Amino acid sequence: MNELDYFFNPKCVAVIGASRDQKKIGHVIYRNLAEGDFRGRVYPVNPKTEKLLGRKCYASVTQIKDKVDLAVISIPADFVPKALEECGRKGVKCAIIISGGFKEIGNVKLEDKLEKISKKYGMRVVGPNCLGVFDPESGMDTVFLPRYKLGRPKTGSIAFITQSGAVGSVVIDWMSRKGHRISKFVSYGNAVDVDEADLMEYLVNDRKTKVICAYFEGVREGRKFFEITKKIAGKKPIIILKGGVTAAGTKAVSSHTGSLAGSSEVYSAAFRQAGVIQANDMEELFDFARTLSSQPSPKGNRVQIITDGGGFGVLLADHVINNELKLARMTKETVDSLRKKMPPYVILKNPIDLTGDADVERYQHTLNAAVKDKNVDMVGLIVLLQVPRLGGEIVDTIINAFKTSEKPIFVISAGGDYTEVLKKTMEDVGIPTFSYPQSAARAMKVLYDFGQEQL
């Protein structure tokens, strides 16, 4: 068993700073663990309280007789070292320090104390100044934001780790809204012990995680980070969104985390060398992640576009080319056979324009033909659902094709409420959908490049 497992699957957790005051973070965390999906044992620790939610409250972690795997600490910064020391003495394996008030506001010495204690006892520590861990499968959840304000995504295969708690909270909330699924989430804050490199090394061996995503502004130890990513990047896709890419951004970083962001060019070069995929923004990060976690690798870079709206086909063709991919040319046999099934005004080039009176059958024929054609490596499937003759059954057609195809299919669909409902249906069964041609083309490029690296 990997020692970091205890962060995600502890059998027994102590919440240090569990409180009766509902506004206190310690209260929310304890309550979430005691009354939520988590199935392990939970002990509240608070010297000022005798009972909490009907259970005995302990004055110190050392007084708990049970073996404690993980301590979650949410008390004022000045009291954290003593509490952590007690965890060490008690033999606690891992600790998450939620509390802020350390390096990020200049309290370097106080944070150094935490590092020493962690080393002394060989106790792994996440934080301080973080949200901690969310694992939808085990129910482990130290994210202390109320669920009505911040949704929680369902179990999936995308892991997300973040230095910034704010970015982390937005990401969880956003994933939950979009129906995106997650394997493990870690907000690791100041990284006094466990850092981005440790987490990536752990996640590459986590069988539930297919794609590793990260947001950070700087890494704690550059050499360690790039050695580890280089070692593991080929095994699983690693996608990173780095904050602080300009000099001004860098300066903003130093006044916010107390760490140096480093030159963005240096990072980008190192990312490329290590085989890490760099995303330019949050949406791209998840476009890439959803694609890489659900689509097969394409054999080549030839894209066949199918559309019911000419304009959208043109935009996608533009972006396919801009992303150094090619427009496929289907074989004469495919085109001839399709010709017989289509009205004369359907254009069977690339893009194939099924036109505004397209129906489900037309999509079915072309999609099947494109997937089977030896000159096609990927399909860009534009489905504008507003057109009069296209019924909701198109969703079943796409789901069937997606589940059986050995070639990637990129579904692009944009519009209003009706469209969004049908898109969500596809997302729910694991089909990534895109609103804009350029987003799909960028994801195609990343999927192709990652596949090439694996050869």
Added chain:
Amino acid sequence: MNELDYFFNPKCVAVIGASRDQKKIGHVIYRNLAEGDFRGRVYPVNPKTEKLLGRKCYASVTQIKDKVDLAVISIPADFVPKALEECGRKGVKCAIIISGGFKEIGNVKLEDKLEKISKKYGMRVVGPNCLGVFDPESGMDTVFLPRYKLGRPKTGSIAFITQSGAVGSVVIDWMSRKGHRISKFVSYGNAVDVDEADLMEYLVNDRKTKVICAYFEGVREGRKFFEITKKIAGKKPIIILKGGVTAAGTKAVSSHTGSLAGSSEVYSAAFRQAGVIQANDMEELFDFARTLSSQPSPKGNRVQIITDGGGFGVLLADHVINNELKLARMTKETVDSLRKKMPPYVILKNPIDLTGDADVERYQHTLNAAVKDKNVDMVGLIVLLQVPRLGGEIVDTIINAFKTSEKPIFVISAGGDYTEVLKKTMEDVGIPTFSYPQSAARAMKVLYDFGQEQL
């Protein structure tokens, strides 16, 4: 009265091709006009029908005794010239030809006939091969897609014209979902007579339109278009999304509209020269449009960032710099006065990081101070609504500041359902909100540049 007014505000409309068959486009258009918000008189024309929805149906437009301002034609292509000729004889001022089957499938001669008839009678024609017109104020609506599949946006100040019907239908649907508002919409298709240049010249004088947006793949007459845009671009912002920017995209265009898209570099250079703003994608188009239609011009390019999430502040600082804007430095007086009202760990630099325990008061103080500070030209206001102490009242604070501020305020907020509901509240009162720092920074840049041109 401008002759194009009849497309948007006709007193009397004839629907040629009005049909009892509910699946026919002519039925949907007639029904929408007769039973929808349109307050003018509507006459159905169909030689095969005597009565439609309880009203008398005419065999030809010439048999209508009333003066007809506008004819909407939706009959098979081969019959269109005769019907249009009859409109000319009747003295109809304008016609919208919805029907396809002309230049876009190679029927150049048939389309030439339409042009001749239009010229002969001095009758202005929109189309063929288009969706026609939507004007939420007059209720004029020839967009023939059912409302459950395609929503309709409310009255606003953004005009949108499009060559592509598919792009047009997606845009209307999407605007309606997002709560974006529209002044006039025109899908002009093959542009046998009225083209993008005519429409822009018309819209620049339309008092309801503040910003003109357009999607097209190519223009009908390059010189005319650029002369007109050059003349009008300073008066109102013109934002264009051009399809067919690569060679492959261009080729796709020619097989889809039968028009040449032309080199994208030539277009981009000409756009710049004419003072036209070019958007890279649909989302950017509306980010720019919503910003330019609602925000005051900034006096300079100095941006003060306010955030409750450090990571988001860093990302915005990056993008502010990448867009050649500057990070503002508030005066010592402002900082000193804020210092007294803030807890010591709030960082009063740029970004101002109110931290994850920010409340409404903290936002109120900093937002007011930034708006008043002479060293600040624009405010980038990041509001992550997930944080525990920030209540929904923040929305009122932002609305108040937005309504009274003479400086642009860019609201950035991302997350799940709770966040989206609060964002929609702001959109509803006309405040553009952004999900991503980079989108806001690009819109800041466009707003600043447009303001500079006006000097």
